Amino acid sequence: MWNKNDIKYFRAVLLKWFTTNKRDFPWRKDGISNYELIFSEILLQRTKAETVAKYYDSFFKKFPDWDKLILATDKELEVIFKSLGLHTQRVGRIRKIIEEYKLKNGILPQNKDELQESSFASLYISNAYELFVLKNKAALLDVNMSRVLSRFFYPKEFKDVRHDKLIQELAYNVINVKECKELNWAILDFSALICKAKNPKCNECKLSSKCSFFELTNKNKETIEEPQLNIKYDSEIPMNPDKPLKVVSLFSGCGGMDLGFEGDFIVHKDSVNEKLNPDFISERLDNDFVKLKPTKFQTVFANDILQEARNAWVNYFKKRNYSSEVYHVESIVDLVKMHRDGYKVFPDNVDIVTGGFPCQDFSVAGKRNGFNSHKDHNGKIKADIPSLETRGQLYMWMKEVIELTQPKIFIAENVKGLVNLSNVKEIIQKDFSAINGNGYLVLDPLILHAANYGVPQSRERVIFIGIKKSELTPAALIELSQEKIKEQYYPFPKPTHSFNAQGKDLAEPVRLKTIFKNLLEPEFTNDPSQKYFSKAKFMGKHCQGQTEVNMQGIGPTIRAEHHGNIEFRRLSLENGGKQLDEIKKKKLNQRRLTPRECALIQTFPPDYEFVIPTNSSRFFISASAAYKIIGNAVPPLLAYHIAYRIESLWNLYFKQESDGNIIQSRTQQADISVIAR
Template identity: 55%
Template sequence: MRLLSLFSGCGGMDIGFEGDFFCLKKSINVNKHPEWMGEDSGNWVRVAPTIFDTVFANDIRPDAKAAWVSYFDRRKEDANAIYHLESIVDLVKKSKNGISVFPDNIEIVTGGFPCQDFSIAGKRLGFSSTKSHNGEKLSVDEPTTENRGHLYMWMREVISITEPKVFIAENVKGLTNLGDVKNIIEHDFSEAGHGGYLVVPARVLFAPDYGVPQSRERVIFFGFKKSALTQKAKEALVKTIIPVEYNPYPEKTHGDDLIPFVTCADAFIDLLEPEFSNDLSQNKYSKAKYMGVHCQGQTEIKIDSVGPTIRSEHHGNIEYRRLSLEHGGKLKDELIAGKEERRLTVRECARLQTFPDDYQFILKKTEYNKNVSASDAYKIIGNAVPCLLAYNIAKNLESKWKLYFKED
């Protein structure tokens, strides 16, 4: 199924939707999904591939494209040509001017439209964002539908142009308690295309429920092309309680009476300290000084629990892998063993986001990208959808595809 990816970043959603990547064995509930288990490699397992293939991706960050291309170059014939380093606004305008931009025969569109304006960690300007679609500053008295808070509308334009059978949009949990923003977005998405889309009420998914070792919460929107749905699917998807066999939201695999959440200790298994590692992403970590508990990002992770949400806008204040005793560190055995106070490495953040270890974030300059530094890497990792959360969504959708849609 041909997939068009918007606001792709470094590709967490794309990796998850294609599958065939290594993740922790503890992150897969084999009792519920034995068919997901592929190549077994000790503590790790390569999950089964899906039916989806990313044929178009886009973002405005050169560092995100560089990392995406570096990974997908091993999987696709011309990853560099697939990824379009351009604003979605400009791409839509080109398409409407008769330029061939988007591929034909798109079955599914995914996109995590920018979340900074809806996040409780930001100013929460929502639709009144003062940032433009290409990241530049706008005047406060310059209202425009091309601001960052309205970019979901441009995602809707792409959906209207490509007419996929289904779309999936992702954003921060904070969007759901920002006035009637969620309802407005659901309504606007429903009017995409010629016949409209059946938009299922958005839900917040808690990443640890799906084997992700990170306390990340994300709101997910599903929209189904009305004219493509079977009659039974139409009837099921509008019910207050959607029957399990038609529910697009994946069932939990971890927690409660299932299997335990995956912890930081699980995620960091086999990682050497930065000074001993050959992995460039494990070598790099923020050297920002300890600023006291009153500042963001000055806490030590709870090693035997799920990790903190990996933030994009941390300004170097990424959480600590361990603090010194002087600063309240609790990992005494590690400190006694001579391990020093330091913040999370790039690789540790990537592990908490369930990126596979063969995804390298620290890149040297090539003919199509600038350097990707540790600071860049933290930002693009923090912006990403956890690969395994996306995989759960993809495999659930894959398993119900024939129930949802009429045969072509």
């Protein structure tokens, strides 16, 4: 599938470039021993070559040969690796290699078959061994080489290099030349100096005239940012000192939960009940909108398999100076496997893991296959894969992430339908409780109706909250273990609006009429999310999505899977439309809800861009994709209520750091008794 001439061109340009730009490193010297070659590759794993060069001498001075290394204690090794990072993984790998070396009486693998059965079997190390020790042709394929190859030959197609046969095949085809070693180094040096992960220097790149990525991004000047081609492992996300609590977000979609956990976004003023939440608002804006205060939470990791979701997320969060590297377009199954294989995918010191694992299999709008989903973890129809990787069981992979990252709290959310599917709720709750050898207290899940929290929508979500027992204060552990948890310790937020909740000072549910007040009709707007919308015809009221919204009430559930049959903003009189004023007096046409209207129903801020056209007739995010990612999301305002409540309880729950409170407390929410109708 690759053009041979392109491969030839690529090789020729890079070999030429290498002659004047190559980097000198000690492990590239002629005549170094196999021992030095092998362990320099261990040092180089997922670490910048320049960093390794600094520690290279100290490692090989202390452990100049196998005999000295065999005698090394873990502590001695860790001292050296501490500064390099990944010390546990590196020590573990060295131990395995030493064990095998001893077992085979010092005889290293002699051929490819032996190599594949050995401790060198991780893709990068085994390729390096094959190239440098066995002197075969092999590609030093890592995320950096993968990035250059995929950008040049065919952007968007590649994923995790270890499971991606396509890129392995391409890499081998490219390096299969006499100058194999030099070409490998050339590609790696080029990836570090020119074709960098962030801000590639395309304007000074000798490959640009034939580079697919360059062509794509220059055709579409309005590109949000480069498509994520691969995970940038180990990227340090700078922490905002005002947001000290780290959030790992799974199944993030376009970031409804993340936005809620971050705060600092715009909602309609009627969505906030100022009597009950007097400190929610940081700023009053035009047109009756307000900005919510920021929280102490910062998203340091997000993921989803949907590229459109990632595009929308990155486009919005870049306004908050978030790097696109926070978001990973990889399946959770692949991410966990990579982390287990020694790649540091998930960050350290995580405070919260959030995740709305895929709900189509539990949703009344879907087939309700639950655990027996017919789709795999990439959302494709499953063929012959282990059942644990099917979509309905992805919560088990969330459980794995919790085990790997050990957050203080995790929050899992799903559709209400889940609790009605035989004993699914109990199974999930039991599985989550078993994390870390019964190390988490998993509270009884609660169904929250979004309209009781100022969201103008009929949407119910079931929320599971798990709290790490060993992080709790003794008092909090006792209180949270009670069958009926005292109000002051109860982590679920209380309703603020009276859709089907009762209590003192509740505000009226927010109506569609209120939040749509300032929107222009699609033909008059410049907002692409309002301009482009589903033109699916009216099919008769017996089909789903053929009704008109009630402007005096809350909106319908915004569904992710609607195939264009999103509810009507207004129907014509013939089709039973009731908005006479709009139809008769204003002569407005029958039409379906726009993505912008759906987003406002979900409480996404009006400055969140969903439909993003390019400067040609294409879309980075089409209206159809926009409906889907909006419908998949947790309403940000509902998530904000959860985040706010958890933040306000943080110091009450968790053991304090030696320098006092971990975070400044917020005002607690006023007391309301809640009775669901």
